[in-house]
Amino acid sequence: MSSSASRPPSRRPSRRLLLAGALAAVAGTVTGCSADSAASASGGAKRLRIGYFAFPSGDLIVKNGRLLEQALPDHEITWIKFDSGAGVNQAFIGGSLDIAALGSSPFARGISGSSPIPYKVAWILDVAGRNEALVARKDTGVTEVAGLKGRKVATPFASTSHYSLLAALEAAGLKASDVKLIDLQPQAILAAWQRGDIDAAYVWLPTLDELRAAGTELTSSKEIGAAGKPTLDLAVVSDELISKDPKAIDAWRKVQAEALRQLKSDPDGSVRAVAAELGISAADAQAQLSQGVFLTPQEVTSADWLGSDGRPGKLLTYVTDTARFLAGQKQIDVAPAEDVVRKAFYLEGLPDVLD
Secondary structure (H helix, E strand, O other): OOOOOEOOOOOOOOHHHHHHHHHHHOOOOOOOHHHHHHHHHOOOOEEEEEEEEOOOOHHHHHHHOOHHHHHOOOEEEEEEEEOOHHHHHHHHHOOOOOEEEEEHHHHHHHOOOOOOOOEEEEEEEEEOOOOEEEEEEHHHOOOOHHHHOOOEEEEOOOOHHHHHHHHHHHHOOOOHHHOEEEEOOHHHHHHHHHHOOOOEEEEEOOHHHHHHOOEEEEEEHHHHHHOOOOOEEEEEEEHHHHHHOHHHHHHHHHHHHHHHHHHHHOHHHHHHHHHHHHOOOHHHHHHHHOOOEOOOHHHHOOOOOOEEOOEEOOHHHHHHHHHHHHHHOOOOOOOOOHHHHHOOEOOOOOOHHHO
16 A cells, blocks of 8 residues: 555545455465365364554554463464555455454445445454654654645555544644645655655654654644544454354453453563564563553443444444544545444444453
8 A cells, every 4th residue: 555656545446456456465474365264164273364563552462472372272373464454454355364453544444335344343452642643854844733734744545644644634724635645654654754755744653753753743643532533443353254253253352351451450561562572672662552542341342432232332433433534535435324334343242251
């Protein structure tokens, strides 16, 4: 999805092109997937392909501690790293993932249109805070969002950062067309920043901290969320997994809940796990974790957030509003109705399966 050229955000590839891209993009990573399916069908080990981000969250604690492998010893589990939600969506279209981390904005995109991606949200990993932000280069002299008019601003398109950038521009009285939007993945953003090719960027950790060191933070997802447009890192499961192996989803939810508890009860252990997964110092891992908002399992399944079996929480409204905003910004053609969004929630067994 990354590109060094500016293009209007409303010019989106078709679902067919996305599918073609997905098959090419994930071919190397998930080689043997058809063999995996055959093994499951013939009574061999069950397989789980899990997409994750190199981003501080309970996901990294689960991965580092091999919690899911311990919970599902009869499954062969493969962790696949992605750079953004756009890549995750492509992989689900290609049938190459069973479970994955996914931002609320790309999820809203995924369930929109006449051919929604066959997945459902099943968990909340974190709520975006200061771990996603908009930063301008100091040499631009820009100190507020309105000052970006006419400037080159980079963000990974179809991500939560992209959504928050559009919201920030709107709040500042600017249209997306008032700036030169550039679609870049985090590492490409850093390289473009260092070359002086862009004036500002909206991105997440750890790239964000490197921009902050030589830039001016204009706003963050914490402020944008407080103003009514929150973004979250969700976890989604494929419809096929729901149909064929729902107990694996229950086990996965349990270890995710365990990771959220560890973030509260064992901060030092959490820091060590995240540092090991990201290849950074404990001090840097602690600083990055402190910028996110991590719910307790009880909060995740409360009416304020994901909700419980038969009773979707406020996340339903957040995702519906996100889709409406994206439609208003011409990012998607039509926003799904709330009842369509509701069908994209997998809440079976919550919160009882966490016990």
